[in-house]
Amino acid sequence: MSILIAKDITKRFGGLLAVNRLSFELAEGEILGLIGPNGAGKTTVFNCLSGFLTPEEGSMRLGGNAIKGLQPYQICQMGMARTFQIVKPFPTISVFDNVMVGALAHGTSLQAAKAVSLDIIESVGLWKMRDQEAQGLPLPLRKRLEMARALATRPNVLLLDEVMAGLNPTEVDEMIDLIKQVNQDGVSVLLIEHVMRGVMALSQRVIVINYGERIAEGVPDEIVKNPLVIEAYLGKEFLRAQG
């Protein structure tokens, strides 16, 4: 059962074709990796899916409902949450107050939202700093806060945009464990990631895009050996040198 279906998504910025007839499906309970070189159009796809941009052509369905043209807040309320590549904490308020904003998403009562927030804050390991100002947090904790806020909206689908960027190997492992846990709790995940260890450890399937088009799709082990993928990341010269 596909919980998220994207069909022929096309997005232009003036003369620039950023996403070109991209189609994919995210199965319920799956972790799907979305990889590609910088500028391939991955974040643009996320922006289309989450309502920050409207694709010129194509359709997107979340749990069977069409979401093209909807506002970001509506898509969130329908059960799809996203994180941002460059984290956007609410800087001058506390971790708890940050997460509360997410927890109030479904018309939840204040009391219920408080319980949900504290629960999630603990599960991502931010309990000790729950009353600290968000802008005082170092990057790895900001990334966890970004996750916690998105999780507080009780999503069915989570779009993670390079959550491991800037993390050291230990922090990457922690993030991998966190995402695995989230997935086991029933959240389907679409993951943009450059950190290959994360992609390999988490993704059940991977889609590769370049210049806005899908160039490969398959299980992680096949993808890394795919010549088209290697060429996209490392160039023709490298591929030829490989023989």
Add this chain to the structure above:
Amino acid sequence: MKRYHIFLLMALLILVVLPLFLDNYILGIFVMIFFWAYVGQSWNVLTGYTGHISLGHALYIGVGAYTSTYLAQAFGLSPWFGMIAGGVVAAGIAIFLGFLGFRFGLRGVYFVILTIAFAEITRLIVSHVEALGSFSGIFLDFEPSFWNFQFSGNLPYYYISLGMMLFSLAAVAIIERSKLGRYIVAIREDEEAAQALGVNTFKYNMLAIAISAFMTSIAGVFYANYIFYLHPNSMFGMSMSIELILRPIVGGLGTLFGPLIGSFLLTPLSEISRAYFAKGGLEGLHLVLYGILAILVVLFMPKGIIVYVRRFLDPLLRDKT
């Protein structure tokens, strides 16, 4: 927490009992302290909490003042009801302004310009409408009575403005803790991130500006019936817009007690310096003082003096566990 409440209660009691010891002139200063605290708090809702800077908030004071005065003079409507009418008109204009601004993505300085434009346009319109006094302004007849919202002496005004200030504190305290309050703060902190978390930012922006405008316009009704003279330049003008933002900024933007603290500091200062400089023939120099103070605060205490007040009071007010 309990000590904090006792402190507030005592402060309230002092303010309630204070008039017994004050002459009419000093009472008048307190009237203005409470008045500017109330107006500042109303402005705080839009700018401090939601983050949209308004430099044209005089618009709503003028709307409140002119609407209630016109209805009183033309139809004999008590300003207590004229207040509601004025509030509705003010909220309506605010919603129009808000629609133009928020629907079309005006942020930052562009939103500020929009607020200034609305105030200026209204000032010019009212300056040309005969029924609203045009360039001469409107003089209110002094017919003291409760229903006319007019009183002899400052004592009744003292308690009314005190009540208004307390009302604004309660309203903002409730908002702060509510979903509305959390959402508008989220908008201030990062509007896009708020959208991604399910916040209908357009709706909450509109709510914030409507509430702020409604509250501000009530102050206009009070002001009209306190100084008994309306003129478009003083009611809608830039000096009014600037005057009303100084106290919340100095006190602490986006905080509950900021406007109050700012007013308790600035208003007596302004009165004293105005009286002092006027004696020496240097009228208006108190405005220079305002400017200097504002610059000092922005440079050295950008979060407002409430930070220092809190630091001072916290050890005293924290419950001993």
